[in-house]
Every structure is written in structure tokens, then in C-alpha cells.
Amino acid sequence: MEVGFLGLGIMGKAMATNLLRHGYRVTVWNRTLAKCQELVALGATVGETPAAVVAKCRYTIAMLSDPGAALSVVFDKDGVLEQIGDGKGYIDMSTVDAATSSKIDEAVKQKGGAFVEAPVSGSKKPAEDGQLVILAAGDKTLYDEMVPAFDVLGKKSFFLGEIGNGAKMKLVVNMIMGSMMNSLSEGLSLADKSGLSPQTLLDVLDLGAIANPMFKLKGPAMLQGSYNPAFPLKHQQKDMRLALALGDENAVSMPVSAAANEAFKKARSLGLGDLDFSAVYEVVKDASGSGQA
Ligand SMILES: NC(=O)C1=CN([C@@H]2O[C@H](COP(=O)(O)OP(=O)(O)OC[C@H]3O[C@@H](n4cnc5c(N)ncnc54)[C@H](OP(=O)(O)O)[C@@H]3O)[C@@H](O)[C@H]2O)C=CC1
Ligand SMILES: O=CCCC(=O)O
Structure with a gap:
């Protein structure tokens, strides 16, 4: 063929x-x-x-x-x-x-x-x-x-x-993925700032009900600050934007996704758009402050 x-x-x-x-x-x-x-x-x-x-x-x-x-x-x-x-x-x-x-x-x-x-x-x-x-x-x-x-x-x-159902399904899936990536970033940051080992957090997550391939694959690289692009952050932000527009059209309130989109936008504004989408961790880390209270 x-x-x-x-x-x-x-x-x-x-x-x-x-x-x-x-x-x-x-x-x-x-x-x-x-x-x-x-x-x-x-x-x-x-x-x-x-x-x-x-x-x-x-x-x-x-x-x-x-x-x-x-x-x-x-x-x-x-x-x-x-x-x-x-x-x-x-x-x-x-x-x-x-x-x-x-x-x-x-x-x-x-x-x-x-x-x-x-x-x-x-x-x-x-x-x-x-x-x-x-x-x-x-x-x-x-x-x-x-x-x-x-x-x-x-x-x-x-x-x-x-036609359109494939596009919509993909946007819903990636909206969830983008929010999960932000949530993982916040969790790693909170573990770190509160004196826990972020690596141990990954180990704990991997054994429980929210274990998933994305956390397992991306988590260790994020802790190394390594963001070799598999899925460029600029595309993840495009998908969040398009998913939020789909939410607007259907009057679906999506505050979690809207917040995640802001973090991806911020990352793009800092020049991280061509890195892997997990580089949003850099923005979340910064926003959570640099020292313990
Ligand atoms: N990477 C991933 O993990 C996944 C990505 N996707 C989706 O797949 C698509 C491709 O992603 P990915 O391969 O990562 O993206 P890349 O950024 O690596 O590649 C984008 C491609 O689009 C071409 N392109 C960009 N603008 C134009 C234009 N104006 N006219 C013609 N060609 C253009 C680029 O050409 P050039 O080389 O000249 O720049 C390149 O071939 C995106 O929609 C993305 O959201 C879906 C699932 C997973
Ligand atoms: O659109 C990109 C999706 C990336 C993935 O499914 O791991």
C-alpha cells in the first residue's frame, strides 16, 4: 500500500x-x-x-x-x-x-x-x-x-x-493529562518543601490507586530537571486552550483545567514551550516559594 x-x-x-x-x-x-x-x-x-x-x-x-x-x-x-x-x-x-x-x-x-x-x-x-x-x-x-x-x-x-468527535475526545483526554501533570508537580514541590523525599513520593504513588505510566515515566526525569521533549509543552498548552474553548461552548465549568492552563501559559512565556510538557514543574516549583516557612 x-x-x-x-x-x-x-x-x-x-x-x-x-x-x-x-x-x-x-x-x-x-x-x-x-x-x-x-x-x-x-x-x-x-x-x-x-x-x-x-x-x-x-x-x-x-x-x-x-x-x-x-x-x-x-x-x-x-x-x-x-x-x-x-x-x-x-x-x-x-x-x-x-x-x-x-x-x-x-x-x-x-x-x-x-x-x-x-x-x-x-x-x-x-x-x-x-x-x-x-x-x-x-x-x-x-x-x-x-x-x-x-x-x-x-x-x-x-x-x-x-466528524469532531475524535477531536473532542482527544482534547478531553489531554485536558485531564495536563491537569494531572500540574497536580504531580504540586505534589513533588510540596513533598520537597515540607521535608519529604520527592523520589519516595513517586515510589509511594506507584504502589497505590493513582499509579499511572505518566507519573512513572516523567517523575524521575522531572526530579533531575530533564525535559527532553517527547510532547512539547507548547502543544500541551494548545490542547488545554482548545479544551477550555470546548468547555466554554458547552457551559462546562473547568476551574482545575483553567488553573493548569495558566501554569502552561506561564511556562511558555518563560521560553519553556519547546521542552517537554513536564517542564511545567519549573513554574510550579517557583510559584510555591523557595524556602520552608
Ligand atoms: N509529541 C507528542 O507526544 C504528541 C503530539 N500530538 C499532536 O501531534 C501533532 C504533532 O506533534 P509533534 O510531532 O510532537 O510536533 P512537532 O512540533 O515535533 O512537529 C510539528 C510538525 O508540524 C509542522 N508544521 C508546523 N507549522 C506548520 C505550518 N504552518 N505549515 C506546515 N507544517 C507546519 C512542522 O514542520 P517543520 O518541521 O517545518 O517545523 C512539523 O512537521 C500536534 O498536533 C500534537 O499536539 C499527539 C499525541 C502525542
Ligand atoms: O497529545 C499528546 C499525548 C501524549 C501522551 O498521550 O502521552
């Missing part, structure tokens, strides 16, 4: 590599074209523009940073819309809001193509290992055709119905 792949950031590179490893023929494009070379070394071919990729491939997957990027790649000159049409499918796996997905869906359908949104849960390592959780919605026929590729990329795919 031949697929196109647009966007070779942390996630896109890992996902396209995985498809190549499983025998897919992959044509890649990235805004910074030089980043395609690593994939070419693994057997990919390069399309000079999103339109060129879509012209060549029956199915094209995108994994882009945010709504602005997702819209630009579709609607701008040399974009997806110029070549999408009958018999072609476009699958956007970026984390965006439902309105962005709907705009893309309508435009692709108007040209005779089919569209599936399919954001993912899971980060760099699950992407490398084909262990993502895929939250798809939209054209069911295209979804069914993509299941073999989704089975390579992920450990489980959900088909959630009408």
Missing part, C-alpha cells in the same frame, strides 16, 4: 518510519523539506508539496502542530485541496479542535474526496513502537480502508462517529 505523509515532527517522523518498516511505500513532505532526508534513507520518497503527495497517493496522512498548520496544509497554495478528489482519502491525525476538522471535512468532501480525523493518544515512544491509541471519526468507509495502517501505528483504534 502506498501512503502519503505530511509533517515529520516528533510524532510524524516516528509514525512514517513505522509504516516504512511494515512494508508501506511512503511519500513524505515536511514544511522544512530537509527533514525528509532521514526518511528517504529508510526508503521513503519525497513530494515537493502537499498537493504533489496527494496527486501521487490514494491515501494521505497528516501529523501537524496545530489548527493553523492543519488548515494551511489543506487550503494554501500547493495544498491538499488542489489534488484531492474522487477515490482519494485524507486522514488528519493532528490534535486540533472540532471546528478545524469540520472545515477540512467539508472542503475535502466538496472536491469528492473522503476525510477522517484520527488524533492519537500516546507520545514519541508509543509512536515508535506502534502503540498509539487512535481516536477516529468521519467517513466510515475510509476508516475501514485505513484500519490496516492504523493497526501498524496503534494498539487500538476507536471509531467515534461523526
Whole structure:
């Protein structure tokens, strides 16, 4: 099977590599074209523009940073819309809001193509290992055709119905994750400032009812001040912002998430946006004061 792949950031590179490893023929494009070379070394071919990729491939997957990027790649000159049409499918796996997905869906359908949104849960390592959780919605026929590729990329795919449901599910999940990361940061900080060992706190957490892979993976690195980006903080803040907007639309009060968003915003303002989202710990530590009372 031949697929196109647009966007070779942390996630896109890992996902396209995985498809190549499983025998897919992959044509890649990235805004910074030089980043395609690593994939070419693994057997990919390069399309000079999103339109060129879509012209060549029956199915094209995108994994882009945010709504602005997702819209630009579709609607701008040399974009997806110029070549999408009958018999072609476009699958956007970026984390965006439902309105962005709907705009893309309508435009692709108007040209005779089919569209599936399919954001993912899971980060760099699950992407490398084909262990993502895929939250798809939209054209069911295209979804069914993509299941073999989704089975390579992920450990489980959900088909959630009408377009927008995948985007919304992803935002709810990441809203919870962002709040949990803030809560962990406050807990580590409180343990430290009150004379406890933060490492012992992690050990205790890992044995109890709130043990989870995120605390286990990120906690020790946070204590080392090590924030090598798997999930960039700027993207987590984008997801909190989009989730809060979804809360606004539905009149859902979310004070915990709103507070977490403020911490991520503060971290971005301090230049931490390209670090891992766990770097929010630096902001929480600072806010909690530097000495014991
Ligand atoms: N990292 C993670 O753990 C996870 C991320 N996600 C989501 O997946 C998406 C990608 O994340 P990730 O790979 O980490 O992000 P990166 O920041 O590593 O990569 C972003 C990609 O988007 C491209 N891009 C940005 N702006 C534009 C634009 N205006 N036009 C065209 N291309 C653009 C970048 O191109 P260039 O190289 O030229 O900058 C790059 O290919 C995001 O929506 C994120 O929220 C979902 C699950 C996990
Ligand atoms: O959107 C990013 C999610 C990261 C994760 O699920 O670990």
C-alpha cells in the first residue's frame, strides 16, 4: 500500500518510519523539506508539496502542530485541496479542535474526496513502537480502508462517529493529562518543601490507586530537571486552550483545567514551550516559594 505523509515532527517522523518498516511505500513532505532526508534513507520518497503527495497517493496522512498548520496544509497554495478528489482519502491525525476538522471535512468532501480525523493518544515512544491509541471519526468507509495502517501505528483504534468527535475526545483526554501533570508537580514541590523525599513520593504513588505510566515515566526525569521533549509543552498548552474553548461552548465549568492552563501559559512565556510538557514543574516549583516557612 502506498501512503502519503505530511509533517515529520516528533510524532510524524516516528509514525512514517513505522509504516516504512511494515512494508508501506511512503511519500513524505515536511514544511522544512530537509527533514525528509532521514526518511528517504529508510526508503521513503519525497513530494515537493502537499498537493504533489496527494496527486501521487490514494491515501494521505497528516501529523501537524496545530489548527493553523492543519488548515494551511489543506487550503494554501500547493495544498491538499488542489489534488484531492474522487477515490482519494485524507486522514488528519493532528490534535486540533472540532471546528478545524469540520472545515477540512467539508472542503475535502466538496472536491469528492473522503476525510477522517484520527488524533492519537500516546507520545514519541508509543509512536515508535506502534502503540498509539487512535481516536477516529468521519467517513466510515475510509476508516475501514485505513484500519490496516492504523493497526501498524496503534494498539487500538476507536471509531467515534461523526466528524469532531475524535477531536473532542482527544482534547478531553489531554485536558485531564495536563491537569494531572500540574497536580504531580504540586505534589513533588510540596513533598520537597515540607521535608519529604520527592523520589519516595513517586515510589509511594506507584504502589497505590493513582499509579499511572505518566507519573512513572516523567517523575524521575522531572526530579533531575530533564525535559527532553517527547510532547512539547507548547502543544500541551494548545490542547488545554482548545479544551477550555470546548468547555466554554458547552457551559462546562473547568476551574482545575483553567488553573493548569495558566501554569502552561506561564511556562511558555518563560521560553519553556519547546521542552517537554513536564517542564511545567519549573513554574510550579517557583510559584510555591523557595524556602520552608
Ligand atoms: N509529541 C507528542 O507526544 C504528541 C503530539 N500530538 C499532536 O501531534 C501533532 C504533532 O506533534 P509533534 O510531532 O510532537 O510536533 P512537532 O512540533 O515535533 O512537529 C510539528 C510538525 O508540524 C509542522 N508544521 C508546523 N507549522 C506548520 C505550518 N504552518 N505549515 C506546515 N507544517 C507546519 C512542522 O514542520 P517543520 O518541521 O517545518 O517545523 C512539523 O512537521 C500536534 O498536533 C500534537 O499536539 C499527539 C499525541 C502525542
Ligand atoms: O497529545 C499528546 C499525548 C501524549 C501522551 O498521550 O502521552
